[in-house]
Amino acid sequence: MATFSQDILELSVKAEKKVEEKIREIDRIVDYNQWKVIEAFQRSKVSDFHFAGSTGYGYNDRGREVLDEVYADVFGAESALVRPHFASGTHTISTALFGVLRPGDELLYITGRPYDTLHQVIGEEGDGAGSLKDFGIRYGEVDLLEDGKVDWEGVAKAITPATKVIGIQRSRGYDWRSSFTVEEIGLMVEKVKAIKPDVIVFVDNCYGEFSEEHEPTEFGVDLMAGSLIKNPGGGIAETGGYICGKEIYVDQAANRLTAPGIGREVGAMLGTTRGMYQGLFLAPNTVGQALKGSVFASAIFEEVGFVTKPAWNEKRTDLIQAISFSGPEHLIAFVQGIQRASAVDSHVVPEPWEMPGYEHPVIMAAGTFIQGGSLELSADAPIREPYIGYMQGGLTYSHVKYGVLMALQSMKERNLL
Numbered sequence: 134m135a136t137f138s139q140d141i142l143e144l145s146v147k148a149e150k151k152v153e154e155k156i157r158e159i160d161r162i163v164d165y166n167q168w169k170v171i172e173a174f175q176r177s178k179v180s181d182f183h184f185a186g187s188t189g190y191g192y193n194d195r196g197r198e199v200l201d202e203v204y205a206d207v208f209g210a211e212s213a214l215v216r217p218h219f220a221s222g223t224h225t226i227s228t229a230l231f232g233v234l235r236p237g238d239e240l241l242y243i244t245g246r247p248y249d250t251l252h253q254v255i256g257e258e259g260d261g262a263g264s265l266k267d268f269g270i271r272y273g274e275v276d277l278l279e280d281g282k283v284d285w286e287g288v289a290k291a292i293t294p295a296t297k298v299i300g301i302q303r304s305r306g307y308d309w310r311s312s313f314t315v316e317e318i319g320l321m322v323e324k325v326k327a328i329k330p331d332v333i334v335f336v337d338n339c340y341g342e343f344s345e346e347h348e349p350t351e352f353g354v355d356l357m358a359g360s361l362i363k364n365p366g367g368g369i370a371e372t373g374g375y376i377c378g379k380e381i382y383v384d385q386a387a388n389r390l391t392a393p394g395i396g397r398e399v400g401a402m403l404g405t406t407r408g409m410y411q412g413l414f415l416a417p418n419t420v421g422q423a424l425k426g427s428v429f430a431s432a433i434f435e436e437v438g439f440v441t442k443p444a445w446n447e448k449r450t451d452l453i454q455a456i457s458f459s460g461p462e463h464l465i466a467f468v469q470g471i472q473r474a475s476a477v478d479s480h481v482v483p484e485p486w487e488m489p490g491y492e493h494p495v496i497m498a499a500g501t502f503i504q505g506g507s508l509e510l511s512a513d514a515p516i517r518e519p520y521i522g523y524m525q526g527g528l529t530y531s532h533v534k535y536g537v538l539m540a541l542q543s544m545k546e547r548n549l550l
């Protein structure tokens with residue numbers, strides 16, 4: 134195609150050849166998760182009438198109740214709360230944490246510094262108003278070791294009688310570290326419970342869903358949250374989040390989302406229900422498309438000399454592909470190239486800006502159908518050393534390939550390759 138220069142097309146063929154076996158591996162995960170989701174729908178006898186949206190209080194909304202049941206089943210959890218009323222992943226995580234923590238309790242993150250937007254929820258940054266800290270909930274974190282593993286000596290020292298919740302972030306977020314696989318998270322659960330059996334293990338599962346055959350809640354995690362404009366929304370859900378885990382904790386989160394006494398019994402779904410069901414149905418496949426795209430991206434960027442994390446042949450547990458660029462010019466060309474490849478807003482040129490909740494200027498490519506939807510092909514990069522670009526998503530593998538080639542083309546046009 135004339136869009137791309139010959140050398141870039143040749144690189145593409147080469148990279149794709151290299152990742153063939155990885156692509157087949159992803160297909161097997163998609164089959165497993167697709168069948169798991171279908172069978173959960175079948176067990177709950179999902180019917181057409183469940184898709185109707187309630188109004189007003191939303192009492193007795195069967196579609197909403199069954200959706201919770203299907204999610205709990207898919208995630209191997211006792212209970213789930215799936216709602217369009219969660220405004221974002223941050224809101225969902227915040228609701229889960231405020232749901233179970235009380236004044237005097239402590240939240241301890243054992244996977245290092247959490248995702249940027251959570252710093253203000255915790256009260257570590259910003260004016261602190263309304264944060265966990267403002268409510269007398271203490272916070273601690275244990276940095277990861279040099280090799281990216283949990284510092285168990287540090288964790289053993291940091292856990293105190295006040296430690297109520299252990300926080301684990303599955304995905305790398307905006308950090309140059311490895312994400313934690315479900316198996317690794319299972320081992321973390323065993324270890325922290327050996328130190329303090331009654332601790333609540335919370336997992337921020339954003340970007341992780343359906344990238345492996347199992348989910349953290351199948352391995353003893355007590356409470357977990359994620360965003361519906363990421364993986365489990367399948368690119369169809371228009372907004373929302375989910376919380377799942379032990380019933381007692383999910384109920385507490387529901388009381389925080391609405392109000393004590395009404396909890397999960399209210400909440401009009403308006404017109405969102407069908408999209409949530411259909412999105413969940415499509416999610417395993419869409420996540421597979423995105424994962425294939427990430428593997429391809431990693432292979433081709435490595436081919437031109439950039440360091441990628443994960444490497445194309447490494448095990449994956451989330452959607453995020455990090456690429457380390459040589460400087461801000463490459464980084465910006467990369468993000469602008471991804472934007473140029475969008476079906477929506479391809480004519481817009483992204484520039485770095487100060488985003489609420491983030492500490493550095495961020496440049497984002499998001500030519501998406503759902504605003505900020507990051508199961509759709511998108512790229513973000515905080516403009517800070519060492520100039521790492523993060524890309525994720527892609528509703529179709531073909532689109533990701535197109536986006537990655539466009540990023541390379543943009544670099545080539547600026548004489549950066």
Ligand SMILES: *Cc1c(COP(=O)(O)O)cnc(C)c1O
Nearest residue numbers: 221222223248304306337339360
């Ligand atoms: C996206 C994300 C969040 C926050 O979700 P928003 O929808 O951006 O508020 C939290 N943690 C991780 C790991 C994420 O990837």
